[in-house]
Amino acid sequence: MLYPKKYKTNMANGLSLVVFALTGVLLLIASGHAQYSPELEAALLEELYDSNYSTSVRPTSTVLVKTSFVLYTINDLSIVDQTLSVSGLLSMKWMDKRLSWNTDSDYSDVLFLFTTEEDTWTPAVYVENSVEDLSVLNDEYMPLRIQPNGEVLLVTSGVFKVSCECDVTYYPMDRQICYIKITTGGYSQGEINLRFDTEPFDLSEYLKNGEWEILSASGSSSDGLIRSRGGIDYSRLKFKLQLKRRHLFHIINTIFPVFLLGILVPFVFQLDENGDRTGYSLTVLLSFAVYLTLIAENIPSTSVSVCYLSVYLATILTLSTLSILIVIWLAKMASSEEEMSSCSRSLALCFAKISCCNRPSCCCRKSNAATKARKGEVYENGAGFYFYKYDRRPHNENVPEYDNDDAITWQDFASHLDHCFFVIFFFVIILASLVLFIIWGIEYEKFSS
Template identity: 55%
Template sequence: MWTSVEDLAVISAENMPMRITPTGQVSRTLSRVYHVSCECDVRYYPLDRQICYIKITTSGYTQGEIDLRFDKPAVDLSEYVRNGEWEIVSIGEAPSLQQTKSRNGYKFSSIAFQLQLRRRLLFHILNSVYPVFLIGMLIPFVFKLGETSVKIDFSLTVLLSYAVYVTMIAENIPSTSMSVCYLSMYLTMILTISTLSIFIVILGSKIANKEDKVSPGVRAFVRCLRKMLCCSRHSCCGRSSVACDAKEVHVCMEETGRIHGEGSSLKAVEYVPHFEKHENPEEVTWGDFVCVLDSLLFIVFFLFIITTSLVLFIVWGIQYEL
């Protein structure tokens, strides 16, 4: 067995009988369990296909002594036991590898089998891909939260959850640097933006607490983003305003004097309560800047995760159905 993992094993057995027919044909059935190795392509893991080649050669006998040939069919699957992780797509001859080897002027016969396998996807979709996608969808919503402490707690929780799944998936992916797994690239990108969201939240908190005046460039940037995002100052940032009218007059009844036999005397007076003035709609603070920026980042992060996920799923689907 040329592709054996353990060693270059010899297909032989001391007590295996040989059958001789009246025509002089001698037949001998040889059997043995072998562990063979295959070069693994992990680019499309866990929706991958693998092609393995099993090669048998006559290293100790020349082609004139033993000539290896295929029967029809080339592989008998009558005793094949169904595997829970892999399914056989096709199996048969590999003519391109059936080359007669020459050594010291002698020719040696060889045959090769081609085995194409496809990984069963149900287990990996339910336990790896689907949970990772759902956790990734939570990342943009950190920009919809209010307090900075809540944002940081939420971001760290999502980041740690993602890190756990990355570790679990990395343990199941075959260790090789010959090809890069697309799922690993996807997880790395999502893990990166999850980490980036924490830095953005911390930096946004620092900027929102600034008390100096906003520069004209930042003011123009905020106004432009408000128009692009179609949000007003209050609806976008969740701020509450007090609507008041300086001309509004409230009438209150003020009791004057003491109560006598004829009753108390009351008089009407005009009372103008203290109202906060309208905020200047043209005024922009650093809190407004951070608020509008959060709305923009929510859209950017959400579209990034959706786009990368769709690209990954489309590549998987095309490869799996080929």
């Protein structure tokens, strides 16, 4: 296709203009970046850190230090040692106008400076409730970041292991509140004032812990807490972590087996052989002793708070011990051939009436039925049950009674006591279990809503 000569000339001029504009923009961009160089930054550092700058002199009379904590993970919360171990970053920011260059146009292209703690004044801060190291927080390998307006950022990374007073009352449905306390060393409240940053805790990088769940992470209710030492007030901050134990593991491996073992205790009174009874009771008793030992290893040796689970286990352990003593006593009673005294007979009759309630085949009713069988009113089948003579309905006396003084024996008395003790032990264990579960349920719902 042919174009007029004039049109070709205009196209060439327009293309040249575009190329010239692009070249100018690229040169401007290149010239802007070309102004920064290591030599320029070194010159700025030399100018800022001149002979008038001293690391022993504070930037102002009262330095406001803004602090925050970046939490990476909860390593461990040991309620036995009462310690909390976390990994994270502790950052501190303050203004040092001696290190600002935003008003100097010669260094306007230097956006940040990096230096070390050796050359720059830094606040002396340490973790007050640390259980391993009480030295001042610093990291010689972590550079300080300085902005043009003179704001200095110091970041200290590490594993912080602090003391944490644990409450084991509701273990394993417990929650714990732990603090990371930082304070100044050497500088008083009027010289360094610690304050929380906009967000005291940063959980954006947090990795979940398998045992503990974070309910809240915040600064203490009071921003600046004062700690007095030797008559001098020092600034202090408290980072607060509220944790709740993940209880599924403990329900499956502790609570459920303990409850089942508790249910087994009263069934010793349903066995017939005395040897089986004693062996059964000792087995249950030893099982509870093992669980009590395991739980005692996981809770601190303190009397400040008492673990409800330990009280429950101690109660079941006591009942299991009593069951052994009662079984031995009942075995001795059943083997006795002595004649019952009037007092023992009265007591036996009382327990017989309680034990035979709604039970058609107990010894007292059999005695009464045997009397009627001798009179021809009822008869006894081969299985030992009594029936009316004409309609074959099972004989059931509403009020148990013995037809003579020899109708009840020590064996009968022991049998009635077996039934009574079974009901009593079963009721006490179920009641104790319900009380424990209700207490745990109230505590769980309180902090789940």
